[in-house]
Amino acid sequence: MKAVRAFAPATVANVSCGFDILGFAIDAMGDEVEVRLKDETGLVVVSIEGDQGRLPYEVEKNTCAVAIQAMLDEMDRQVGMEIYLRKGLPLGSGMGSSAASAVAALVAANRLLGEPFEKKGLLPFAMAAEKVACGAGHADNVAPSLLGGFVLIRDYHPLDVIKLHVPEGLHCTLLHPHFELKTSDSRSVLRDNVSLKHSTIQSGNVAGLIAGLFQEDFELIGRSLRDVIAEPYRATLIPGFYETKEAVKGAGALGMGISGSGPTMFALSKGSETSPAIIRAAEQVYESIGLGVDAYHSAVNIRGAYVIEEK
Template sequence: MSVSVFAAATVANVACGFDALGFAIHEPGDEVIVRKSAQSGLRIVAITGDEGRLPLSVTKNTAGVSAQALLDETGYTGGIEMEIHKKMPLGSGLGSSSASSVAAVVAVNELIGSPFTRAELLRFATEGERAACGVPHADNVGPSLLGGFVLIRSYNPLEVVQLPVPDELWCSVIHPHVEILTEDARNVLRRRIRLEDAVVQWSNLGGLIAGLYQGDYQLIGRSLSDIIFEPTRSLLIPGFDMMKQAAMQAGALGCSISGSGPSVFALCRGEEIARAAADAMQHALTKAGLGSETYVSAINRQGPVIRNL
């Protein structure tokens, strides 16, 4: 038997929610296929869509690290082969490594009889993030694994809160054809924050969460403001100001950087406005001489999709 799992892209930080908020969209995403093997141990036998950039070594690949962490805890000693099919751009700010890690742990868990619940898989998926950037961030793997909008309330111990999603909330994402390394995006962050800026930022975070609970789209829009990190990170993204202005003029509730960039997201009320915002952002970027892809999606509440092959 083989198990195929598709795990979707995510938008992390969500403006005012640095390292604490994230949500899932329906596309793009990554697929992982696992099957039992006569040869003992976990092996990654194929990776596609990565232009040869990702390692086959289980100890160096985020999906392999996450899956091995799960197997180590169960004591499973059988053989498993893994294929990773990258269907989203690397270094996009859309949680590419997280999607692979999530797909891997869900697939392996299913293959060996589902010893863990979906929520229990989160700690294994974060090990892939630790391997990728040194810190087990959960603002991408959390929503990719659980679906919907999530708040990372605590990392020690890890506690994730699933938030409500208003029915008409849609997202537009544009991925410019440039790559920003997470390490570079972290290096430009401010190390000292003025108290008055911190108050504004956490007030916006509270307002955004309240807007989600109340289904108050205008409150969501007013709260989608990052006055601490966006001003410096946006300097790494060509055409950012033009894209943001275009999205807002098209009727978006708010617009900011997805993860560490270069992708940019806009939250909108309804599919029509979301598509208009995506078109407007792409038109602005084209005028700046850059290519891009756009994705328009309702918030993905489903999480990973499992198929037994």
């Protein structure tokens, strides 16, 4: 085996009330990375497709290379590898673009080396790449992209990641307005302190959402998709956010929130039947304000990242 190609799915992080601690994977789209062995030691990023020439080739800046190097450093191994990245996710979209690249690279490289790490053991290396990409090594994108399903990050010290139950029939519609929102800008508007009142409300909604997942109570899931910590500030950066939220709920969505740091929004629904109406409602809002919007419908991805091909 000289080469392995892997896929990692898009993700929704935060999931409204679960700021920095909840995320889930999406079936609709993701990134592919092929990793090939080479004779000379060291990593090299050979090609990047689908990024409009914006992503770095430097090993210390590219999330694929940073993640693989972190894994090799942990193993204390010197290996030569070529990296070929094919982006299926738009940059700065709030769909976990940098996380998907890092995760796909790790899954491919891990298989190429004989799988010295279990899937969950790859998380710290993916988080190292997220730190380079976003300035913080959060796991709410990389964990669901790697493991699939809904994931709770209970703690970081030590890392404690828990997979949650996903009710059958839970679907997601992603709505991506045609503009880019930098993660740094989304984080800059957040407040350093949270009131006791808002902390209590947020805790209740996180608990309600998790209970709703396990009890397969879709109405409870919908009631719990309320964020009083990040959304009130980040929504001001997304034109048409509140109008879209009202419109998609009127079209049958359980609830709507910001995917990651935005500008993509996610709407959860029971089954796929309401998705066309949700998409039409969002398109009408954005047509009225002169912006385009891309829409993707998907079930929750249970599988996570996986190997596509070995050569």
